[in-house]
Amino acid sequence: MxxxxxxxxxxxxxxxxxxxxxxxxxxxxxxxxxxxxxxxxxxxxxxxxxxxxxxxxxxxxxxxxxxxxxxxxxxxxxxxxxxxxxxxxxxxxxxxxxxxxxxxxxxxxxxxxxxxxxxxxxxxxxxxxxxxxxxxxxxxGDIVPDELTPYSAPPEPVETGISVLRNRLRAQLDRRLDEEHGGWSKNGISTTTGARLQHLYLRAHMYGNGELERLALNTSSAYLKAIDPVWGGVYVRSFDKPPARFEGLNAVPEKRIANQASALIAFSHAYANSGDDRYLAGITEVDRFLNDWMKDGDNTFYTSQEDDPPRLADGMNATDYWRIGNDEGRQEYGIPPIDHAAYTDKNAELINALIITYESTGDDRYLDTAINTVDALLQNRKTEHGWMLQAHATDSTADDKRMRPLVVHDKPYLGAQAWMGTALLALYRATGDAKWLEHAVTIADAMLDTLYDGKNGGFYSSPPDETATIIPPRKPLELNAVAAHFLYDLWVYTKNDGYAEIPEATIRAVATPEILRREGRITGQTALLLEKLTAAYVEFSVVGDPDREDAQALFNAAREAYHPRKLLHYENPGRYPSGNEARLYICNPDRCSIPITNPADVAGFANRFRAPASGSGLFEFSG
Missing domain, CATH: 3.40.30.10 (Glutaredoxin)
Structure with a gap:
């Protein structure tokens, strides 16, 4: 073995x-x-x-x-x-x-x-x-190349208009959508569709489209069917018509934290749009599994749990085990193995989902969990060069009987940087604490220094190494979209023009027609980025002292207002006029709101900025 x-x-x-x-x-x-x-x-x-x-x-x-x-x-x-x-x-x-x-x-x-x-x-x-x-x-001598060989970095950027790319990807995803049951599978739902689902909710909100909202809510509702009623958490997929080996459970009973993050996003958006307590209960069930089974002592989260317990009885299979309806009955056969490795990219993806959950529910537990996990990652994995390590060996992993070695490389991986940056900006949006923005800037600069292709644009998945002469380096589509989205938001927050052109250059470097077709449904992050680039930011700026109650009240009201393109922060007077009391300005590249001083007015004004801006919003600001 x-x-x-x-x-x-x-x-x-x-x-x-x-x-x-x-x-x-x-x-x-x-x-x-x-x-x-x-x-x-x-x-x-x-x-x-x-x-x-x-x-x-x-x-x-x-x-x-x-x-x-x-x-x-x-x-x-x-x-x-x-x-x-x-x-x-x-x-x-x-x-x-x-x-x-x-x-x-x-x-x-x-x-x-x-x-x-x-x-x-x-x-x-x-x-x-x-x-x-x-x-x-x-x-x-009959060996021939495989036609399905993974794509390498395209030799030059695409020149197609960003709105054309957006429309192409919308159509590509919509063709695969199950309009009756929700999701993008022919039978049931895979609980990895968080980004695609966010894309549906964003479009529904942006255009006031009730049909898109119905489809999004149907998909979130399908996630409820994947919940384990005994230990909580969602399985990796559920079925409407299960294959024989999954009958009775109607699910594939493996659990991964990426799927839990996706479920939190599904339930949080659904709750924000419907107020249906079923989704609040779904959030609670995911949180229960994460805290009871997947949380390490250092506040990071383990990666996954298999479906086979160690003492499965003769004649039983994993489906029989997971159909047992109580904790004591399951414990009799042992606990399915848990991978105790805690990976930076997966933890950061979960942090981002926890912040979205906090924003939709107002429950401080989710914010506290997110902050504790970020603190642990920054303390133990942020290098002197500014980038994040993907993993490190811990006491928790020492006794795992791994199939493959836990290799810890001292190099930056794109997913760890892009997701960590995204998580930090989510914390900044939720709290207004400038330290999260400072950490995000450090990681962004390190990511640009180590992974960005200054000639053709786009980010490599890791720095090209000794194998680059054998297998050409790759710029993965979805991770490039996460990185570009992070840098777009960072540009809006910092007004640093050094970030301004990177997002569009990045997507042009990777979104060739061939790659978009190849990735098929796995394009949710790319779709979200293209919507942001074409519809533009909606910036919520609270001008006032963050320590004053009136500024905090406006900030909290803005945080509670549902707006998928929202970028919220405190801002010093200068770009906007100040007054004797704190003021909130909501802006896109086309226009700004009047100064808002009453927290009760925030949601109404935010609703006026649902539609896309007339321009892309790249390289310019209102205010």
């Missing part, structure tokens, strides 16, 4: 005995890097790459059944160079091969050419013939 004892604490002293020598061989897995490709070239072998995550039962099956099979071990060790990567610990690799998640099994030549990619688990009886066929093709 690929579980590496060296990633557990302690030292194991082993006496070499006859019984040890008789143990079966194991696959000789290596970490991702240039060395395996050089070895493949020297030995004239193919690369086999295994990519997956810990909270993946299909990955566990393949690890414990397929990769321990003597026939599989023999074929791989003799004919392949075996490489393994955790998609969350090494998110640049995970993102590249996410089309085949999880596990993804990738076959490559020594020069990095992908020749075959497999999605999902393969049992030995199915996997051995695949290995034998590709070995035969290699020996016969």
């Amino acid at each position: 690929k579980i590496l004892d060296k990633f557990k604490t302690g030292v194991l002293l082993v006496l070499v005995t006859a019984s040890l020598l008789a143990e079966p061989a194991a696959i000789r897995w290596q970490q991702w890097g240039k060395a395996p490709f050089e070895q493949a070239a020297q030995t004239d072998k193919l690369i086999i790459l295994d990519v997956g995550i810990e909270g993946c039962t299909a990955c566990r099956w393949m690890d414990e059944s397929t990769y321990t099979h003597p026939g599989v071990i023999e074929l791989i060790n003799e004919h392949f160079i075996a490489v393994v990567a955790d998609a969350e610990a090494q998110p640049d690799i995970g993102e590249r091969y996410s089309d085949w998640s999880w596990p993804a099994t990738i076959f490559m030549t020594a020069d990095g050419t992908q020749v075959l990619a497999l999605a999902g688990n393969r049992r030995p009886g199915n996997f051995i013939p695949i290995l034998e066929k590709i070995i035969e093709q290699k020996q016969a």
Whole structure:
């Protein structure tokens, strides 16, 4: 197996005995890097790459059944160079091969050419013939490139108008929308659709479109069906018509914090738009799972939980286990494994969702949780260069029996920077505390210094390294959209023109027609960015001393006003006139409100700024 004892604490002293020598061989897995490709070239072998995550039962099956099979071990060790990567610990690799998640099994030549990619688990009886066929093709010289090879960074930016890109993506997402049940799946809902759902709510709000709001609420309602009634939290997907193995539960019972973040967004927007207490209850159930099962002692959150408990009885499967309707009954069979790694990008994504939850409910618990988690990440993971580490080993991970090693690289990953920046600006929007803006600026500057392509625009998923000459660096679409959205909002807040042109240059660097089609439904963040670039910001500026009650009252009223494009902050007098009492100004690139001094008037004025501005709002400000 690929579980590496060296990633557990302690030292194991082993006496070499006859019984040890008789143990079966194991696959000789290596970490991702240039060395395996050089070895493949020297030995004239193919690369086999295994990519997956810990909270993946299909990955566990393949690890414990397929990769321990003597026939599989023999074929791989003799004919392949075996490489393994955790998609969350090494998110640049995970993102590249996410089309085949999880596990993804990738076959490559020594020069990095992908020749075959497999999605999902393969049992030995199915996997051995695949290995034998590709070995035969290699020996016969019949290896051909895979047409579905992951895209690399486009050679030049696209020149298509931003509004054209926006309309193209709207149509692409709307074609896949289930107008009856909500969501973008043909059967049930995947609880990873938070960004797409935000996009629906944003458009519904912006145009006052009741049909879009109905579709958005239907989708949020479908999330309620994915809640685990015993321990809380949402499963990774639910079904209207479940496959046989999920009958009775009607869900895939794995849980991941990215899905919990998505659910918080779904329920928070629904509650803000409807006031329906079902969504408030949904929020509570997600929060219960996060705090009871996924929270580490340092206030960060673990990554995922699998579906199979350790003591599953003969004749039972995971569906039977999760159908047990009480805690005591489940505990009898043990607790399904939890991946105790806490990744910066996933935690920051959750922080952003917690702030949206706080804004929609007014419940301080969610704000406090978000602040505690941000503080922990900044204290333990912010480097002297200003960027964030993706992970670090902790006492909580020491005893995990991992399928893939928890590799901690001292380098910036785009997802960690973009999501952390987004989380910090969300905190700034919710609290007005300037320290969060200062941290966001530091991370933005480090992200630009280490990951931005100054020639063609766009951000690399990680700094190009020694493998860049083998596999071309990649600028992932959705993470570039998150980064560009972060920098757009940061530009509005700081008025720093150094950020002004980056958002549009970034999306033009990555949003080619081919890439948009390739990503299909996984374009929610890109859609949100394009809406922001074309509809423009709506800036809520409280001019007054943040320590005064009148300024705080205006700030709180503005925070409570539902507006998906809102950017709220305190501002010193200068750009706007000051007076004896605090004032709120609401502005887009077209116009500004009159000075607002009564908190009761804020929601009404905010409603007047729902429609898009006439211009994009790039490179100019009202006021």
